[in-house]
Amino acid sequence: MRKDIESCVSAIKQKIKGKDEQIQLALVCLLAKGHLLLEDLPGMGKTTLSQCLASVLSMDYARVQFTSDLLPADMLGVNIYEPDTHQFSFHPGPIFHQVLLADEINRASPKTQSALLEAMAESQVTIDGNSYELPLPFFVIATQNPLFQSGTYPLPESQIDRFTMKLSLGFPNFEAEKSMLLSNDDRLFSQAVIDTEQLLGLQKQVTNVVVSEAIVDYILALVNATRDNPEYPNALSPRASKAIYHCAQAFAFIHDRTYVIPEDVQMIFPSVTEHRLRGQEQYAHNATLLSVQLLKKVDPIAA
Amino acid sequence: MKVLIIVFMLAKQGDHKMQKIKVYNRKIASLTTLGTFAALILSLLEPLMGWVLVLCACSFCITLYKSLTYNSPLKNSVLNLLALLCISILIWLATDYGLLNTMINLLVVACCLKILNLHHTGDYQMVASIQLFLVACGLIFHQSLLNSLFYALLIILIFCVLHAIKIKETGLKTYLTHTVILLLQAIPVACLLFFVTPKLSPLWKMPVNQSTKTGLSEKMTPGDIAHLAKSDELVFRAEFTGLLPSPQQRYWRAIVLDQFDGKSWSISNINTSFGGPPTIEFQGQALDYVVIAQPTSTKWLYSLDIPVLIQDLSTQTISTNQQFQLTGRTPLYTQGLYAVKSFVEQPLNIYKGYEDLTQYLQVPSSGNPETVEFIGENINTSMTTQEKIDKLTSIFSHGDFRYTLSPPLMQSAPIDEFLFEKKVGFCSHYASALTYMLRLADVPARIVTGYQGGEVQSGNVISVHQFDAHAWVEAWDNDKGWTRIDPTAIVAPNRVLSGLLSMVQNRQEFRQQSPFSLTNLKEYAVFNQLRLLIANIDHTWDQSILSYNQERQKSILKKIFGNMKAESFSYALIGSFVIIGLFISLLFIPKRKAKASDEIKWINKLFQLFERQKIPRIENETLQQFSQRIQVRLTPQATSALGFIVKEYYEWKYTSLQQQTPFKMLKNRLYKHIVTLQSQFTNK
Structure with a gap:
């Protein structure tokens, strides 16, 4: 693994124990300029993970707690009439931060959800006819409770598709939880490891990672296997194949390789595609993930 | 939004409608398949075994019920087990039943079982292809014009089924128009193939169903001829220039059978390796006539005793053997015509000592013990041949023997059963029993099959039909030579004097077999004319299509292409076939996979x-x-x-x-x- 990335990971690891893989994938998502959806039960460390990510990468961070009465303006900002200058001035909302934690996104109304998602897709917001560029890097981490919890508005397929990755932290194992309790560290923020300039530089380097034709063929074979196949109710969109492409690049990059190999694709594949393949369907927890089944069906060498 | 919903609902409805059409089409397809299945089975009753028929009936009923009500799939494992069972039964019976018949039974069984599970498109296609094969099998048995039309209709229906399961519209008219258009397109190709394909005998020759096509066969089991007697097909016509033979003289010889295996009679090898006929001086009255024989696909020809061929172009390929049988050099596939002179008064003792007689004493080493015992008791070596013959023929005149067209089945020891138990039989039973007894009594004897009698028509023409088929005995007397004995004549003298038709008194028995035969109605002029018209059309069909053989093909091609070397022609033919084959195979080549690098x-x-x-x-x-x-x-x-x-x-x-x-x-x-x-x- 690259040294700089490795130190990031180990910094976050001090706060979130036993979740190396998820931390890596979250970094991959960030480096691929994607947005992250965390789905888990309350209290599993979703917020902590996003805070750590922000502080380690020295990005400014805002958290919006989504509730059913949250309005788009609460998040995007409003024009307020200034009696002194007799003019409207724009008061940016929490979205104008580099890392936005949209906590419990599925408890807000669809109107607010879509306002956020528009911002995610276009990296800018338009209020009263004026467009405002969002800061760079811009990274949305949305968390949601599993859908069976009450008072939730499930994200429609079209919006789920905009999240590059969906991760689930899950319960820590015995050792990890024990060391968490013993460490007795209440500081929420970690030491900054990389500054913003460096991060933008890394993001740029990621795009230079070579993706050979063989890998593109492999990605397309995987994606095409879901189309016209009744086993997959939601086929993978071209946006999904793009996401696979970028994440594979980022994954190869953090492993200090200048080219993507099939294993990279396989590593990021479940977290990139599972939520798209499932749609609103609930996970049957003991069943094999659809994406893993898919990986078993396609030959990476012949593709 | 509303518009969207409406569009969506319409689409849904369309979907539903599609589904409905599909279901409807499937229903039509399964019912039509059933119909063609039933028609095929009915047309193939002859070669089918009893249990296969029962199976057919069962599967027909089940499928009808299923296609009219609901359609739940049968378990494949059950069907497979059933198929295995059927196949083993067929294999077990195969030796008795002949390869062709077994294969037809196998096809029918396959169709029966497949028809039970008509669900996927593939099932229908499979059944359709089996049925097309069955149509081909049906054409082996029935080749007349009417039957051909019937089978053509079946083919159209089968293609309709294939069509109905594929298309997305409905209506009988659509199926029919599409199918007929398709088949019409195929006709030129079929015609071309029919005229041009080399008629190589082992590959393209139709398997011939023996007793139906041949009339008389080279192997006779008592009871066989009775089966022929139910057919009113024309065998040949004889045109006499002078006198007509008297009814007692109308014994049309065809095949001499001299090998007995306890059940059936056949031609021995000695018989076939003959030389020419003995040269003798003919004397007495002679009959001149021309025989116009219908195609039989065997080489045996008919004549009255004792025939002398009139040498001309038509008789060049015909020879006479030492048993005074006429045989063609090639099987008679087309109508044949030959002129013969028969010396009916010439006694049969003319070629005394000419033949090796041991073959005519051959009897199977075991079987029919009662008959053997009976001969041992009643015949002794001191008797003269004539005495022996008299003694044995008297059995038939004194016992209460009856003549019947539908003899009971005699299985284990047929001659014993016939002589001492049943005492009813057809000419072949009498001939077989007498020949066997004569041989046991050390009198050389043989069975002659052929036709007896015939219908005298206007002019000097005698028409002989299949129901005139007959079998009689020839025994060797050292003084007289071969003597003709007809045991049937002893039992039922009318059979010989006035023919089978008047013999079977109220004709009930005869008519039973062919209720629609126009022969039954020949008293009425209209029907008689209709009969002749149909016979004429059939004859043309026979002549032009069915008897299209290699020689005619050659001559036609000669007409078209002029004098062409046979060799170069066949090369051209093979070449064109290869090209056509390549083109066709192009259609079937699966989409080429990217070549493995x-x-x-x-x-x-x-x-x-x-x-x-x-x-x-x-x-x-x-x-x-x-x-x-x-x-x-x-x-x-x-x-x-x-x-x-x-x-x-x-x-x-x-x-x-x-x-x-x-x-x-x-x-x-x-x-x-x-x-x-x-x-x-x-x-x-």
Whole structure:
């Protein structure tokens, strides 16, 4: 693994124990300029993970707690009439931060959800006819409770598709939880490891990672296997194949390789595609993930 | 939004409608399939075994019920088991039943079982193809114009079924128009093939169903001829120039049978390796006539005793053998015509001592014990031949023997059963029994099959039909030579004097077999004319289509292409067939898969190398995963070699290197590592 990335990971690891893989994938998502959806039960460390990510990468961070009465303006900002200058001035909302934690996104109304998602897709917001560029890097981490919890508005397929990755932290194992309790560290923020300039530089380097034709063929074979196949109710969109492409690049990059190999694709594949393949369907927890089944069906060498 | 909903609902409805049409089409298809199935079975009753018919009826009923109500699939395992059972029964019965009949039964069984599970498109296609084969089988048995039309209709229906399961519209008219258009397109090709395909006998010759087509066959089991007696097909016409023979003289010889196996009579080898006829002086009254024989596909011809061929063009290919049988050089596929002179008064003793008689004394070594005992008691060596013959024929005049067209089945010891139990039979039973007894009594004897009688028509024409088929006996008397004895005449003298028709008194028995036969109605002029008209059309059909053989093909082609060497013609033919075949096969070539590249081949070879060491690749594993998984099972050298291969391969394949360096270079670079791997394996 690259040294700089490795130190990031180990910094976050001090706060979130036993979740190396998820931390890596979250970094991959960030480096691929994607947005992250965390789905888990309350209290599993979703917020902590996003805070750590922000502080380690020295990005400014805002958290919006989504509730059913949250309005788009609460998040995007409003024009307020200034009696002194007799003019409207724009008061940016929490979205104008580099890392936005949209906590419990599925408890807000669809109107607010879509306002956020528009911002995610276009990296800018338009209020009263004026467009405002969002800061760079811009990274949305949305968390949601599993859908069976009450008072939730499930994200429609079209919006789920905009999240590059969906991760689930899950319960820590015995050792990890024990060391968490013993460490007795209440500081929420970690030491900054990389500054913003460096991060933008890394993001740029990621795009230079070579993706050979063989890998593109492999990605397309995987994606095409879901189309016209009744086993997959939601086929993978071209946006999904793009996401696979970028994440594979980022994954190869953090492993200090200048080219993507099939294993990279396989590593990021479940977290990139599972939520798209499932749609609103609930996970049957003991069943094999659809994406893993898919990986078993396609030959990476012949593709 | 509302518009969207409406569009959506319409689409849904359309979907529903599609579904409905599909269901409707399926229903039509399954009912039509059933219809064609039933029609085919009814037209094929003759060669089918009883249990197969029962199976057909069952499967028909079940399928009808299923297609009218609901459609739940039958378990495949049950069907497979049933199929296995049926096939084993068929194999068991195959030797008794003949290859052709068994195969037809097999096809019918297959159709029966397949029809029970009509669900997917494939099922319908399978049944349709089986039915097309069955149509071909039906044409073996029935070749008249009417039957051909019937089968053509069936073919149209079968194609309708194939059509109905594919299209998305409905209505009988659509099916029919589409199908007929399709079939019309096929007709030119079929005609071309029919006229041009070489009629090579083993490949393109129709299998001939013996007793129906031949009339008389070269093997006779008592009861066979009774079956012929139910057919009113024309066998031949004889046009006499002078006198007509008297009814007692109308014994039309065809085949001499001299080999007996206890059940049936056949032609021995000695009989077939004959020379020419003995030269003798003919004397007495002679009858001049021309025989116009219908095609039979055997080489046996008919004549009255004792025939002398009138030498001309038509009789060049016909020869007379020492038993005074006429045989053609080739089987009679088309109508044949030959002129004969018969010396009816010439006694049959003319070729005394000419033949080796031992064959005519052959009897099977065992069987029919009662008859053997009876001969032992009643015949002694001191009796003269004539006395023996008299003694044996008297059995028939004194016992209460009856003549019948539907004799009971006599299985184990047919002659015993016939002589001492049943005492009813057809001419073949009488002839068979008498010949057997004569042979046991040391009198050389043989069975002659042919026709007896005939219908005298206007002018001097005698028409002989299949129901005139007859069998009689010839016995050798040292003084007189061959003497004709007709045991049937003793039992039922009318049979010989006035023919079978008047013999079977109220004709009930005769009519039973062919209720629609126009022969029944020949008293009425209109029907008689209709009969003649149909016979004429049928005859033309026979002449032009069914008897189209190699020679006629040759002559037609000669007409079209002028004088062409047979050789060059056949080359041209083969060439054109190959070209047509190639074109057709192009349609069937599956979409070409991308040719496996060198690289894929190489990597597969690599995996095979490990597979031989019982280290198979898990499906869809990458090379790296594979090498990591199997590391523990390899020697350190092999591990490092494999690791190097993986590294080099990955660096080549997944970087921009792939564009710059050809795979061959990589292959050469990795060669020594592969060799290391191989040597590691062999050392192990």
